Amino acid sequence: METTELLKKVRQIEIKTRGLSKNIFAGQYHSAFKGRGMAFSEVREYQFGDDIRDIDWNVTARHNRPYVKSYEEERELTVMLLIDVSASRNFGAVGEAKKEIMTEIAATLAFSSIQNNDKVGVIFFSDKVEKFIPPKKGRKHILLIIREILNFKPEDKGTDIDAALLYLNNVVKKRCTAFLLSDFIDGHDYRSTMSIANRKHDLAAIQVYDRRDANLPDVGLMHLRDIETGQVCWVDTSSSKVRKLYEKEWYQRQQRLAENVARCGVDLVSIATNDDYVKSLLALFRKRAVH
DSSP states (O other): OOHHHHHHHHHHHHHHHHHHHHHTSHHHHHHHHTTSSEEEEEEEEOOTTOOGGGBOHHHHHHHTSOEEEEEEEOSSOEEEEEEEOSGGGGOOSSSSOHHHHHHHHHHHHHHHHHHTTOEEEEEEESSSEEEEEEEEOSHHHHHHHHHHHHHOOOSOOOOOHHHHHHHHHHHOOSOOEEEEEEOOOOOSOOHHHHHHHHHHSEEEEEEEEOHHHHOOOOOSEEEEEOTTTOOEEEEETTOHHHHHHHHHHHHHHHHHHHHHHHHTTOEEEEEETTSOHHHHHHHHHHHHHTO
16 A cells, blocks of 8 residues: 555544544443453551451551552553454455454554553464554554554464464463454364453454355356465355355354354454444443443
């Protein structure tokens, strides 16, 4: 993408997503993700009902009466965006390409975060971790992230969610809120690593898919190529049996995804490229707010 075109695109995304984060998501984001961590506040005298595990034995010994450590919710969070940059993100048959929708969702989350004075960082991944942007605050940092999402050229084409989650667990030591953005077309088993990641951090999964991932049009003989593996095949889309098998495979894959993510205790929202992602994100925020 040319520099002028890139800057124009970044500006368009900023205007749209910044407006969304201010006008629509302002309270929803804060109530959904605030206070997931606890920070030390002060040492005070023990009161009836305090947890004895919070007793500060050093201070207690000095004063000859019990004192406890008190904690308060952390108002500022670290937000990590784990963004799938595999080749399949460039697919877009109905509506915009997955890449475009992922960029807008990531930007909306990022602008919502900085309104809450949170730091935002990014992990780009394909079938390996491609790039890590350490968490920082501020508008300039968010614009850098948007530019990177739009213009980033990964070295590899495949997808390995397990590798991205493992990297998150190893690199981000302090508890954070993490959003995993992917189409989840991945043959690896990431359940164990996802479960660990959600215990250590606060993880939410956002699936972005194209309608043609789910069903085939009736247009006769099609020459298809897997943009991640390069495999090619001919498919007779005029056959209702073929189309039904394709839909069945998609449905089964979605069922496995929903079950796997639920077992890990992770909230999942699936968004089609021609859907209104605003409604889907609001539903995710509301769901988390009542947890």
